[in-house]
Amino acid sequence: MRVPITIEINGRMIRDEVDPRMLLVEFVREHARLTGTHVGCDTSYCGACTLLLEGQAVKSCTILTVQADGRKVKTVEGLEHDEGLHPLQAAFAKNHALQCGYCTPGFLMSAMQLLSENPDPDDTAIRKGLAGNTCRCTGYVNIIAAVKDAARDMRSSNSEG
Ligand code: FES
Ligand code: FES
Numbered sequence: 001m002r003v004p005i006t007i008e009i010n011g012r013m014i015r016d017e018v019d020p021r022m023l024l025v026e027f028v029r030e031h032a033r034l035t036g037t038h039v040g041c042d043t044s045y046c047g048a049c050t051l052l053l054e055g056q057a058v059k060s061c062t063i064l065t066v067q068a069d070g071r072k073v074k075t076v077e078g079l080e081h082d083e084g085l086h087p088l089q090a091a092f093a094k095n096h097a098l099q100c101g102y103c104t105p106g107f108l109m110s111a112m113q114l115l116s117e118n119p120d121p122d123d124t125a126i127r128k129g130l131a132g133n134t135c136r137c138t139g140y141v142n143i144i145a146a147v148k149d150a151a152r153d154m155r156s157s158n159s160e161g
């Protein structure tokens with residue numbers, strides 16, 4: 001049995017028919033061909049598969065595609081805009097907040113949700129906001145610095161605009 005679904009991903013409507021057991025991460029990677037969302041553990045531990053579902057950071061290896069039917073998804077590919085990298089992406093690069101980069105898309109999407117709720121988080125709030133994401137090579141100090149840096153940039157561009 002296959003189920004018809006319509007999901008808006010990064011502003012693009014995608015209609016398809018899927019197995020009701022298909023995970024959202026599989027749909028995003030294999031049907032929408034957006035491979036920036038990674039699979040690390042497949043057991044809801046690592047956070048590499050994090051994306052935004054209606055603005056909320058979720059681990060897409062724990063969500064069925066049918067649960068996203070009729071809803072909006074944003075993946076890491078949706079962060080970049082016409083002017084270039086999103087401030088979070090630029091801050092990760094500037095602060096050396098990645099090495100292999102496997103965890104980075106998940107961290108970026110969790111940080112997106114954090115900054116949408118708290119535009120000026122302190123270290124504790126950042127650690128809490130990113131608690132569901134694991135990095136095995138960079139360590140967390142530079143990641144926290146990058147989120148603070150991005151928050152500063154985003155606040156100043158909001159106050160200018
Ligand atoms: S792949 Fe989803 S949490 Fe690790
Ligand atoms: S940069 Fe390699 S796992 Fe985080």
